[in-house]
Amino acid sequence: MKITDQLIKGKANLEVYSETLIELGQADRNIMAVTSDSRGSGKLTPFADKLPEQLVEVGIAEQNLVGVAAGLAAAGKKVFATSPSCFLATRSLEQIKNDVAYSNYPVNLVGISAGVSYGALGSTHHSLHDVAVLRAINNIVVVVPADNFEAREAVKAAAASDKPFFLKFGKKNMPHLHTADEKFEIGKASIIVEGTDVAFIACGETVAPAFEAAQKLNEQGISARVISMHTIKPLDTETILKAARECKTVITVEEHSVNGGLGEACASTILEAGISVPFKRVGLPDEETVAGSQAEIFNHYGISGEGLARTARTCINKIQT
Amino acid sequence: MGNIQTRIESSSWPSDNRRRENRPSWNLESGTWNLELGTWNLKMKKYTNLELKQKSIHLRKALLKYIKLANAGHTGGDLSCIDILNVLYNDVLNVSPETVNDPNRDRYIQSKGHAVEALYVVLADAGFFPMSELETLCKYQSKYVGHPTRKVKGIEFNTGALGHGLPISAGLALAAKKDGAPYRVFTMLGDGELAEGSNWEAAMMAAHYKLDNLVAILDHNTLQITGRNVEVCSPHPIAEKWLAFGWNVIEVNGHDFEQLREVLNAAPAVPRKPTFVLANTVKGKGISFMEDVKKWHHGVPSDEEYEKALTELDAQLAR
Ligand SMILES: Cc1ncc(C[n+]2csc(CCOP(=O)(O)OP(=O)(O)O)c2C)c(N)n1
Ligand SMILES: [Mg+2]
Numbered sequence: 001m002k003i004t005d006q007l008i009k010g011k012a013n014l015e016v017y018s019e020t021l022i023e024l025g026q027a028d029r030n031i032m033a034v035t036s037d038s039r040g041s042g043k044l045t046p047f048a049d050k051l052p053e054q055l056v057e058v059g060i061a062e063q064n065l066v067g068v069a070a071g072l073a074a075a076g077k078k079v080f081a082t083s084p085s086c087f088l089a090t091r092s093l094e095q096i097k098n099d100v101a102y103s104n105y106p107v108n109l110v111g112i113s114a115g116v117s118y119g120a121l122g123s124t125h126h127s128l129h130d131v132a133v134l135r136a137i138n139n140i141v142v143v144v145p146a147d148n149f150e151a152r153e154a155v156k157a158a159a160a161s162d163k164p165f166f167l168k169f170g171k172k173n174m175p176h177l178h179t180a181d182e183k184f185e186i187g188k189a190s191i192i193v194e195g196t197d198v199a200f201i202a203c204g205e206t207v208a209p210a211f212e213a214a215q216k217l218n219e220q221g222i223s224a225r226v227i228s229m230h231t232i233k234p235l236d237t238e239t240i241l242k243a244a245r246e247c248k249t250v251i252t253v254e255e256h257s258v259n260g261g262l263g264e265a266c267a268s269t270i271l272e273a274g275i276s277v278p279f280k281r282v283g284l285p286d287e288e289t290v291a292g293s294q295a296e297i298f299n300h301y302g303i304s305g306e307g308l309a310r311t312a313r314t315c316i317n318k319i320q321t
Numbered sequence: 322m323g324n325i326q327t328r329i330e331s332s333s334w335p336s337d338n339r340r341r342e343n344r345p346s347w348n349l350e351s352g353t354w355n356l357e358l359g360t361w362n363l364k365m366k367k368y369t370n371l372e373l374k375q376k377s378i379h380l381r382k383a384l385l386k387y388i389k390l391a392n393a394g395h396t397g398g399d400l401s402c403i404d405i406l407n408v409l410y411n412d413v414l415n416v417s418p419e420t421v422n423d424p425n426r427d428r429y430i431q432s433k434g435h436a437v438e439a440l441y442v443v444l445a446d447a448g449f450f451p452m453s454e455l456e457t458l459c460k461y462q463s464k465y466v467g468h469p470t471r472k473v474k475g476i477e478f479n480t481g482a483l484g485h486g487l488p489i490s491a492g493l494a495l496a497a498k499k500d501g502a503p504y505r506v507f508t509m510l511g512d513g514e515l516a517e518g519s520n521w522e523a524a525m526m527a528a529h530y531k532l533d534n535l536v537a538i539l540d541h542n543t544l545q546i547t548g549r550n551v552e553v554c555s556p557h558p559i560a561e562k563w564l565a566f567g568w569n570v571i572e573v574n575g576h577d578f579e580q581l582r583e584v585l586n587a588a589p590a591v592p593r594k595p596t597f598v599l600a601n602t603v604k605g606k607g608i609s610f611m612e613d614v615k616k617w618h619h620g621v622p623s624d625e626e627y628e629k630a631l632t633e634l635d636a637q638l639a640r
Binding site: 035036037038039040041057058059060061063064086087091118119120121122123124125290291292293296300 | 391393434459460461462463464465466467468470479480481482483484513514516517518545546547553554
């Protein structure tokens with residue numbers, strides 16, 4: 001992107017997931033979607049209508065969902081187990097850990113309506129912990145796509161891979177941050193825009209606000225790099241370290257608890273490389289999340305163009321004084 | 322226990338999952354029709370059946386109002402369980418705004434937490450907090466979010482992730498047994514929710530510990546998000562499963578105040594057995610165009626639909 005580019009709204013990543021899965025499923029009858037009364041929220045109703053034999057409904061039973069998915073995968077099916085991320089990542093964690101990751105079967109877990117997408121439905125429905133718990137599990141790829149392009153590429157990569165995947169999708173329509181001819185690689189971050197004063201390392205629905213912040217900062221003569229760290233595991237440490245070396249300050253942004261997420265992953269990478277750089281994690285603090293819509297929650301915690309630009313200025317001012 | 326199956330069949334237990342209106346309740350345990358009153362708690366019996374019925378209509382109006390204001394809510398599942406909640410809080414539960422911290426209060430845990438609007442209006446009506454506070458429902462910085470939280474007076478647990486209410490309730494009931502405390506524990510589950518394995522873990526354990534102070538009510542409206550329970554993942558046969566797990570099972574019409582009062586006040590009904598109340602309900606009950614229609618699971622009425630719903634409810638009041 002160019003820093004002056006206007007953001008153009010695309011679809012919800014979930015819709016892209018659904019469309020991509022229909023294409024894949026039509027080409028390969030071994031592709032299966034498994035749902036837990038979640039086909040509506042997972043936008044999989046069209047998949048169910050078009051490919052009824054390739055959708056398995058297990059009822060409201062997320063542990064069963066993952067166990068069944070593992071069984072199907074072990075018998076050669078390419079499974080996309082789809083359920084709200086808040087339940088999938090922790091209710092089924094035991095199954096994810098043993099049946100999928102440690103047993104090494106290529107189940108694709110799709111955490112939908114992730115982060116605070118469910119807004120005012122409250123904390124039971126927020127997933128601010130999914131990345132944290134999955135980071136501690138060996139042998140699972142964790143991807144948080146930032147736009148329709150990344151979502152589509154991630155779904156295709158997951159279907160083609162023989163490794164377990166966790167894909168995290170929000171609900172809202174995502175602005176385009178890539179052109180269709182760009183390259184996408186699991187484990188290799190995308191630089192949305194180059195810059196040298198501030199580096200925003202973000203993922204998922206927080207990349208667009210980081211880009212908006214970069215635009216605001218640009219008007220004030222501050223140059224910001226925006227990185228979409230779509231793959232949290234395996235982490236692109238090279239891109240992180242490059243940013244830490246080349247930029248004056250590093251700010252991580254995530255729709256996740258600041259504990260255990262992308263921010264901490266970046267911090268430990270930088271620290272272990274012996275780099276000292278002013279660093280700030282922006283995300284959901286360790287408190288009961290404020291009530292409101294996703295946008296209100298984002299604003300409340302400074303995950304917005306304005307809020308992130310403010311944080312960046314504060315960080316830069318600190319360096320100068 | 323083996324012959325209960327035969328008894329169920331010979332008593333023409335309906336094998337489908339349709340609702341059964343105006344049937345007296347069949348006590349599977351004793352194999353008799355439950356026609357007599359249970360153990361009435363006379364002190365608590367403030368309302369006549371007709372008064373409770375009228376109150377339910379007002380509660381329906383209130384919950385629709387706040388769903389409309391919030392532009393969010395689980396309308397269908399609120400309307401299917403509001404009569405049960407009304408009976409619980411106004412006729413059965415030994416709890417009030419004054420006794421919310423009394424260790425001996427009866428406990429109610431709403432396992433189907435998504436029907437929070439119904440719970441909120443019943444609590445507000447019972448004086449736990451001013452009804453007008455619900456104008457902030459789901460708004461920025463409100464404590465009234467779309468699932469129960471302990472920030473709200475009268476709510477015992479943060480629920481909304483399905484399959485948690487029964488294990489919690491079993492724990493509370495077990496504590497009462499250990500302490501020799503007189504309180505009873507009620508929980509309400511959705512029929513789709515029965516697919517969560519944790520329910521069955523708790524069902525087994527509650528019978529093992531002979532928790533006769535525990536009552537699980539099933540809001541059996543036959544629908545969940547995707548559609549009919551029987552099409553998603555059938556929970557049937559329901560009564561037979563709970564019987565086999567060692568529970569006392571009673572079937573009621575979940576919109577019949579007489580039956581609900583009788584059965585819910587009877588707890589503990591059978592010594593040394595937890596009770597499962599299979600309440601046949603209608604999702605969206607009370608609003609003609611919402612009744613038994615899956616899209617109202619979390620549908621918010623348009624202005625026009627809202628007016629129509631209120632007109633229908635007012636007409637029911639006038640009757
Ligand atoms: C653990 C968990 N999984 C999924 C959901 C999402 N969810 C909310 S309500 C609902 C359907 C519930 O159906 P049912 O239990 O029949 O309730 P009712 O019909 O009374 O509304 C689902 C799947 C949830 N809240 N918790
Ligand atoms: Mg139901």
